[in-house]
Amino acid sequence: MLTTPDFTEITPTADILATRHGSRAKCLQRLARLDLPVPLSVALSFDTVRQIAKGKIPNMAALLGVFGEGALVSVRSSSQAADWGGPGTILNVGMNDAVASRLAKLHGPDAADALYLSFIKAYAVDVLRLDADVFEGPITPRLAKTYFEDEMEEPFPQDPAVQLTEVLRSMARAWEGTTARLLRQAQGAPADAGLGLVVQQMALGIGQGASGSGVVQFVSVDRGAPQITGRFLPQGQGRAALNEQDAQFIESDARGPALEDICPEQVEALRKAAALMRTRLREEMQIEFTLMNGELFILDAVRSTRSARAEVAIAVALAEDGVISREEAMTRIPPFTLNQLLHRQVDARAARDVLTRGIAAAPGAASGKIVFTAEAAQSAASQGEACILVRRETSPEDIRGMHAAHAILTERGGMTSHAAVIARGLGLPCVSGATQLQLNARKKTLTVPGRKVFHEGDVITVDGSSGEVLAGVAAMIEPALGGAFAKLMDWADAARDIGIRANADTVEDATMAQRFGVDGIGLCRTEHMFFDPIRLTVMREMIFAEEPGDRTAALDRLLPMQRDDFTELFELMQGQPVCIRLFDPPLHEFLPNERDGIRAMAEAMDMPVSRVASRIESLQEFNPMLGMRGVRLGITVPEIYDMQARAIFEATIAASEGGAPVVPEIMIPLVSAKREVELVKARVDAVASAVRAESGKAFDYRLGVMVETPRAALRAGEIAESCAFLSFGTNDLTQMTYGLSRDDAGRFMSTYVQQGVFPEDPFQRLDTEGVGELLHLGAERGRAARPGLILSICGEHGGHPDSIAFSRKAGFDYVSCSPYRVPVAKLAAAQLAVQDRAPASTAECRAGDDELP
Ligand code: PEP
Ligand code: MG
Numbered sequence: 001m002l003t004t005p006d007f008t009e010i011t012p013t014a015d016i017l018a019t020r021h022g023s024r025a026k027c028l029q030r031l032a033r034l035d036l037p038v039p040l041s042v043a044l045s046f047d048t049v050r051q052i053a054k055g056k057i058p059n060m061a062a063l064l065g066v067f068g069e070g071a072l073v074s075v076r077s078s079s080q081a082a083d084w085g086g087p088g089t090i091l092n093v094g095m096n097d098a099v100a101s102r103l104a105k106l107h108g109p110d111a112a113d114a115l116y117l118s119f120i121k122a123y124a125v126d127v128l129r130l131d132a133d134v135f136e137g138p139i140t141p142r143l144a145k146t147y148f149e150d151e152m153e154e155p156f157p158q159d160p161a162v163q164l165t166e167v168l169r170s171m172a173r174a175w176e177g178t179t180a181r182l183l184r185q186a187q188g189a190p191a192d193a194g195l196g197l198v199v200q201q202m203a204l205g206i207g208q209g210a211s212g213s214g215v216v217q218f219v220s221v222d223r224g225a226p227q228i229t230g231r232f233l234p235q236g237q238g239r240a241a242l243n244e245q246d247a248q249f250i251e252s253d254a255r256g257p258a259l260e261d262i263c264p265e266q267v268e269a270l271r272k273a274a275a276l277m278r279t280r281l282r283e284e285m286q287i288e289f290t291l292m293n294g295e296l297f298i299l300d301a302v303r304s305t306r307s308a309r310a311e312v313a314i315a316v317a318l319a320e321d322g323v324i325s326r327e328e329a330m331t332r333i334p335p336f337t338l339n340q341l342l343h344r345q346v347d348a349r350a351a352r353d354v355l356t357r358g359i360a361a362a363p364g365a366a367s368g369k370i371v372f373t374a375e376a377a378q379s380a381a382s383q384g385e386a387c388i389l390v391r392r393e394t395s396p397e398d399i400r401g402m403h404a405a406h407a408i409l410t411e412r413g414g415m416t417s418h419a420a421v422i423a424r425g426l427g428l429p430c431v432s433g434a435t436q437l438q439l440n441a442r443k444k445t446l447t448v449p450g451r452k453v454f455h456e457g458d459v460i461t462v463d464g465s466s467g468e469v470l471a472g473v474a475a476m477i478e479p480a481l482g483g484a485f486a487k488l489m490d491w492a493d494a495a496r497d498i499g500i501r502a503n504a505d506t507v508e509d510a511t512m513a514q515r516f517g518v519d520g521i522g523l524c525r526t527e528h529m530f531f532d533p534i535r536l537t538v539m540r541e542m543i544f545a546e547e548p549g550d551r552t553a554a555l556d557r558l559l560p561m562q563r564d565d566f567t568e569l570f571e572l573m574q575g576q577p578v579c580i581r582l583f584d585p586p587l588h589e590f591l592p593n594e595r596d597g598i599r600a601m602a603e604a605m606d607m608p609v610s611r612v613a614s615r616i617e618s619l620q621e622f623n624p625m626l627g628m629r630g631v632r633l634g635i636t637v638p639e640i641y642d643m644q645a646r647a648i649f650e651a652t653i654a655a656s657e658g659g660a661p662v663v664p665e666i667m668i669p670l671v672s673a674k675r676e677v678e679l680v681k682a683r684v685d686a687v688a689s690a691v692r693a694e695s696g697k698a699f700d701y702r703l704g705v706m707v708e709t710p711r712a713a714l715r716a717g718e719i720a721e722s723c724a725f726l727s728f729g730t731n732d733l734t735q736m737t738y739g740l741s742r743d744d745a746g747r748f749m750s751t752y753v754q755q756g757v758f759p760e761d762p763f764q765r766l767d768t769e770g771v772g773e774l775l776h777l778g779a780e781r782g783r784a785a786r787p788g789l790i791l792s793i794c795g796e797h798g799g800h801p802d803s804i805a806f807s808r809k810a811g812f813d814y815v816s817c818s819p820y821r822v823p824v825a826k827l828a829a830a831q832l833a834v835q836d837r838a839p840a841s842t843a844e845c846r847a848g849d850d851e852l853p
Contacts, residue, residue: 006048006058009066010041010198020045022078022196027281027301034276036298039201042066043078044168046194053172060161067201070099074299075167077175078196082302084184086195087174090126090167091238092119092202094160100141103206111206111235116141118237120156123163124148127170164199171197200299205237209293210263214241216250217286217304218274222477224284224310224317224484232259239288266296277301282324284314307348308340309480316484319491326491327834333488335801335828339363339465341480342820343429346463350475355448355460358409358434359746360467361420363820366406366429367461367473370454372444374401381405388462390446392439393743394419396589399531402426407462409469411437414746416731416763416796424796424818425509429464433746437469481515489517489823492830498807499814500825501577503794505529507568512819516826520577521569522727522816523667523794526644527585529565530558536590537604543587544605544615548639555643562644566651566664575660579727579794579816580648581706582634582641582680584669586624591616625741630670630708635679645687653697665702667727672711674718677703681722706794708732713778720782720789727816728775730795730803734762737771766797768806779810792816801828808832 008014010025012033018026025043032038048058067073072094077086095116104112120141124130130151135144145156157163174180175195184193205213216230228251233241241247249258250267260267270287277285286304290297306314311333319329343364346352368386371377374397380387381404389405391398393412402408402422406429410419413432423430438447446454451471454460461470501522502513506529510521530539535558542554569578592598598616602609621627634641645666652662668680681703688701704725707713713733716726735742742763752758758767766772775793782789791812797803799817804825807815817825 004059004062006044006051007063007066007199008043008045010038010043014043016043018080020047020196022046022080022194022198023082024076024078024300024302025196025198028198028200030281031277031298031301034273034280036273036276037296039203039297039299040067041198041200044197044199046080046196049168049172049175049195049197052168053176055169057165057169060164063199064094064160064164067094067199070094070102072099072202072204073164074200074202075164075171076198076200076300077171078198079175079184079189080193080196081187081189083187084189084193085180085187087171087180088126089238090122090171092122093163093167095119095163096158096160098158103204107206107208113141115204115206115237117144120144120148123156123166124151127166128152129170168197171195203290203292203297203299205233205290205292206235207293210234210266210291211293212236212241213238213288213290213299214247214250214259215239215286215288216270216274217284218271218278219284219304219306219310219314221305222307222310224306224313230286237290263291263294266291266294269296273298278318279323282318284318307477308337311337312341312488313484316487320487327495327838330488330491330495330827330830331834333827335824335831338485338823338827339820341485342823343427343465343479344476345465346461346470347475347477352468352474353471355451355469355471356434356436357467358431358437358469359414359420360464361413361415361417361432362408362423362428362430363465364407364427364429365461365463365465365474365476367459367476368406369457369459370446371401371405372439372441372446372456374398374404376456377401377404388460390437390439391419392441393417394422396527396531396585397592399528402428407464408432409434409437409460409462411435411439412746413743414749414763415761416734416742417746418743421731421796421818423464424820425503425505427512427820429462431462431464431467431469433749434469435747485823489826492826493517495833496826496829497833498804498812498829499792500822500829501579501792501794501814501816502819502822503798503816504569504819507572509819510569510572513822514572516819516822518576518819518822519814520579521573522579522792522798522814524569524578524580526562526565526580526583527589529562530590535561539590540601541605542640543590543619544607544612551637551639555639559643559647562647563650563654566648567654570651570655570662570664571659575662577663577665579665579667579704579725580644581667581669582631582644584630586619586621586627586629587633588616588619588621588624591619625735631668631676631680632670634668635676638683641680642683642687645684646691649688649691649699649701650695652699652701653691653695656697656699661699663700663702665704665725667704667706667725668723669706669729670708670732671705671719672709672715674715674722677705677719677722702790704790707778709736710774713774714781716778717781717785720786724786724788725790725792726778726782727792727794728778730766730771730775730793730797731763733774733795734767734771734797737767737774738762763796765800766793766803766806768802772806775806776810779812783811790814799825801825801831804828805832 010029016029021043074091076089079086100112100116121135125132148156212234213236214232220227230250231241231247233247252258252260284304285301288300315329315332318324319326346365368388371387377389386406388407390409408419408423408430410432420432444456461474499519501520502518503523504510504513504521505525538557545551602612655662702724705723706729708729749761792814794816798815799821
């Protein structure tokens with residue numbers, strides 16, 4: 001057995017470590033320990049490969065000596081984690097004139113020539129980086145050697161030691177290349193990640209008896225269900241079987257010849273090998289194998305290829321069969337994988353005609369006809385037509401059109417723009433910030449540079465998972481919410497130790513949240529309830545009222561509608577907490593800004609157009625997001641919050657009758673001073689007393705503050721004296737901490753991230769340093785003043801695994817996120833809890849790398 005500081009023969013007892021020799025070398029050792037027929041293999045450590053890259057070549061004679069005179073070998077890369085990549089395998093190293101003539105005698109000249117030619121090409125193109133076209137066309141090995149000599153000005157090397165040296169050197173250097181480095185770092189590899197190499201005796205795959213090579217796995221790629229998937233190429237080598245037209249099936253198949261028809265025992269041996277790997281390596285493996293005159297060799301095994309859906313199915317099945325624990329099944333699935341199960345996706349195998357790209361703002365995909373207005377979206381929906389709402393950016397008045405659309409596409413905006421937030425809440429695919437688009441709302445055209453002009457009615461596909469916009473209809477894969485997914489969610493619920501609520505504004509949102517099994521509603525944004533055409537008119541009357549009496553009359557008409565909204569929500573949530581945010585946006589968002597809208601409004605309100613226009617004008621603000629909105633509006637026009645509080649309390653009484661008792665939570669938005677809370681609290685308390693007195697019914701409620709301004713976080717101590725909970729609205733808090741508009745940041749965010757100004761888009765991933773410091777300060781000061789204070793995050797960050805980790809550490813009670821983010825949040829929360837409980841078991845290597853029991 002060869003063991004030198006540079007090489008280690010892979011035997012069951014050799015000192016092979018994934019952290020020193022890479023996961024492929026370690027896996028081969030595990031296969032050897034299972035007594036599987038692995039050809040003789042030698043591992044080169046990360047250190048050895050680093051030395052090779054620097055030009056220090058180890059003793060080739062000693063290495064080749066292991067395989068014997070005239071042997072052919074393959075060289076495979078072995079990085080520490082399989083998804084960190086590595087240069088491709090080189091086969092048949094050692095091939096030269098002498099070996100070719102020996103093989104010609106054994107297997108015939110054609111087979112020998114084919115092997116020799118393929119090695120010369122691989123050596124020239126993949127190792128020495130000569131142009132591939134030099135070797136194109138039907139050429140013989142002799143001609144290929146001549147071309148090689150012309151290019152290199154030296155003969156094709158006959159010495160196996162020279163060939164192997166060059167192969168090792170080229171693979172070692174390829175690993176150091178910038179692209180390879182960036183690719184693996186994107187997969188989480190550290191900057192100093194090493195590459196191991198495995199030199200393995202060739203099992204040729206040619207011979208008189210049954211010979212060839214194949215790749216097989218025992219679960220389907222798309223669903224992860226038990227199913228033999230793979231191909232076998234008679235007289236072939238490597239993974240070629242997967243791409244060759246004339247490759248055979250593995251298992252007997254009505255569609256054509258199969259390996260099982262001629263080699264049933266070998267296929268049975270493969271089945272047994274896979275079953276053994278499944279229980280002992282605790283993973284579904286894909287096997288690369290060769291037959292030489294009927295003899296089976298297993299050259300390599302890697303985690304089987306799988307879709308997101310298959311990933312979940314496989315992990316759950318392994319846990320149900322007792323192969324792994326439930327905790328491990330949960331930790332094996334990257335949380336964001338679940339997004340692909342919840343929504344329709346563009347079939348990865350489908351052709352994609354990409355028109356443009358934007359921000360992947362809400363996952364899933366949909367095809368439909370282009371519409372440019374919310375009204376057109378509603379009229380398409382009423383005719384049963386799928387449509388894509390295309391807007392420069394959306395605003396609350398588009399909400400009904402957004403409900404009607406199958407996907408949203410906006411030219412402007414980022415991850416927390418109105419379009420993105422609402423689309424995620426509705427479970428609609430959304431691409432925002434597609435800045436290359438030129439939209440002409442008047443002409444109703446959409447121009448994509450270099451492509452035809454698109455008109456209303458033309459069909460496009462929005463892929464909110466990739467951020468791509470495609471021409472025409474794309475083939476889709478349907479979501480999968482039952483079976484393995486549902487089980488995984490049950491296990492996550494049992495494991496997690498932080499609450500997960502949903503942001504839900506409507507009964508539809510809340511129903512979806514219930515379907516995902518939430519702990520309550522963490523944020524109900526009430527403003528969306530006013531965009532129904534009837535309510536909008538009343539709302540506008542309220543806004544235009546010049547006398548308090550007129551305003552009260554309008555609000556009295558809105559009251560029963562609000563009460564019905566809340567009653568429905570409370571009844572649906574069956575006693576679970578529901579946190580209702582009082583009215584937040586500036587009033588002008590409810591007013592039309594186009595001529596037609598103003599005229600229609602004048603008609604509905606029986607007013608001259610000029611008066612309507614000047615009233616709208618008087619409500620305009622230079623910077624409405626920092627203007628009269630949230631609690632500022634609540635204090636200036638207190639009747640609005642009075643009406644909402646009354647609607648909430650009356651709904652509480654109605655929903656508690658015969659149902660689970662409801663304790664509503666009322667949240668005040670955009671607070672920056674303690675006095676704001678005191679003023680609102682006094683009025684809400686007064687409304688509660690009045691409703692109790694009128695109805696003779698008792699009820700409780702909790703008043704809380706939404707921490708969205710830096711000042712509210714800093715003054716959380718005194719603010720908490722008047723409230724029961726603080727919920728951090730990290731969308732606005734991020735906007736205000738950075739002084740960065742959440743609606744405009746998309747224009748330069750990618751440049752900022754590319755140039756490393758921000759490590760990530762802070763609207764997408766919580767800035768745990770800056771904004772996080774405010775969260776910490778707010779939480780500490782709030783809890784110091786009021787120990788039982790309930791703390792949460794309800795901004796879009798709430799569902800992100802990073803924010804959940806942050807919230808758990810900071811002792812928050814729950815996070816709240818869009819309904820469709822709930823599964824990701826639950827799984828992430830469960831993983832964190834599992835990690836904390838058993839740190840050792842979560843240092844688990846990726847599946848397939850696990851130590852044998
Ligand atoms: C927030 O600001 O974080 C928030 C949840 O409120 P909105 O997104 O409605 O401004
Ligand atoms: Mg906000």
